[in-house]
Amino acid sequence: MNHNPVYLALDLPRLDAAQALAQKVKDHVGGLKLGLEFFLAHGHHGVHEIAKVGLPIFLDLKLHDIPNTVAGAMQAIHVLEPAIVTIHASGGRAMMEDAKAAAGEHTKVVAVTVLTSLDDDDLASVGVKARAEEQALRLAELAHSAGLDGIVCSGHEVGAIKRQWKDGFFVVPGLRPADATLGDQKRAVTPRAARDAGASVLVIGRPISRAEDPAAAARAIEATL
Numbered sequence: 621m622n623h624n625p626v627y628l629a630l631d632l633p634r635l636d637a638a639q640a641l642a643q644k645v646k647d648h649v650g651g652l653k654l655g656l657e658f659f660l661a662h663g664h665h666g667v668h669e670i671a672k673v674g675l676p677i678f679l680d681l682k683l684h685d686i687p688n689t690v691a692g693a694m695q696a697i698h699v700l701e702p703a704i705v706t707i708h709a710s711g712g713r714a715m716m717e718d719a720k721a722a723a724g725e726h727t728k729v730v731a732v733t734v735l736t737s738l739d740d741d742d743l744a745s746v747g748v749k750a751r752a753e754e755q756a757l758r759l760a761e762l763a764h765s766a767g768l769d770g771i772v773c774s775g776h777e778v779g780a781i782k783r784q785w786k787d788g789f790f791v792v793p794g795l796r797p798a799d800a801t802l803g804d805q806k807r808a809v810t811p812r813a814a815r816d817a818g819a820s821v822l823v824i825g826r827p828i829s830r831a832e833d834p835a836a837a838a839r840a841i842e843a844t845l
């Protein structure tokens with residue numbers, strides 16, 4: 621894997637716009653993340669097109685269903701050879717075990733613990749009594765014991781999780797340079813803080829994609845790491 625830990629989230633509905641953005645920033649990021657917005661619009665063809673840029677592809681599909689269905693979905697994307705795929709840890713141990721068993725050997729399967737757009741009050745409103753950090757730690761432990769490669773969590777809890785899972789692969793989104801707006805992210809830290817706390821991959825979207833000069837924004841973030 622490229623040593624630049626930044627993966628650009630290509631959350632754009634148009635394939636040509638996503639290709640153009642990827643070309644602009646490709647020398648300043650280590651990989652490209654394609655999420656539901658892109659994959660539902662462009663499917664396998666879109667992934668092949670973005671892969672031509674030459675960077676590792678992260679398919680952020682956040683699969684969450686019964687084990688048999690998630691395993692089938694993993695098999696369906698096997699041919700795309702993604703570097704990283706996400707599933708939801710709250711889908712449970714059997715779902716995570718079956719997802720990992722169905723993934724290609726070069727694909728890292730990582731489980732989303734607590735979305736970075738949620739805070740303690742949001743968790744309480746869906747019946748989770750634990751605080752975000754406690755819940756993320758619990759789900760990270762479950763993902764570890766299910767044999768996954770790592771987890772997705774915020775920069776607030778990655779350090780604590782890494783202390784329990786020393787060789788885990790930690791994907792951290794919800795990153796904002798000090799002067800950037802949060803938008804819908806509630807548990808945000810700076811890219812540097814996340815890296816210092818032990819993140820393996822730094823996922824960054826709007827601070828680059830919505831910048832007037834995305835390449836300059838990516839370069840500025842790279843310079844802080």
Ligand SMILES: O=c1ccn([C@@H]2O[C@H](COP(=O)(O)O)[C@@H](O)[C@H]2O)c(=O)[nH]1
Nearest residue numbers: 629655734735736793794823824825826
């Ligand atoms: O907990 C999570 C899991 C995934 N994401 C994804 O990361 C990017 C963040 O984009 P920004 O524009 O930098 O906020 C986006 O694709 C999310 O789907 C996340 O934010 N939090």
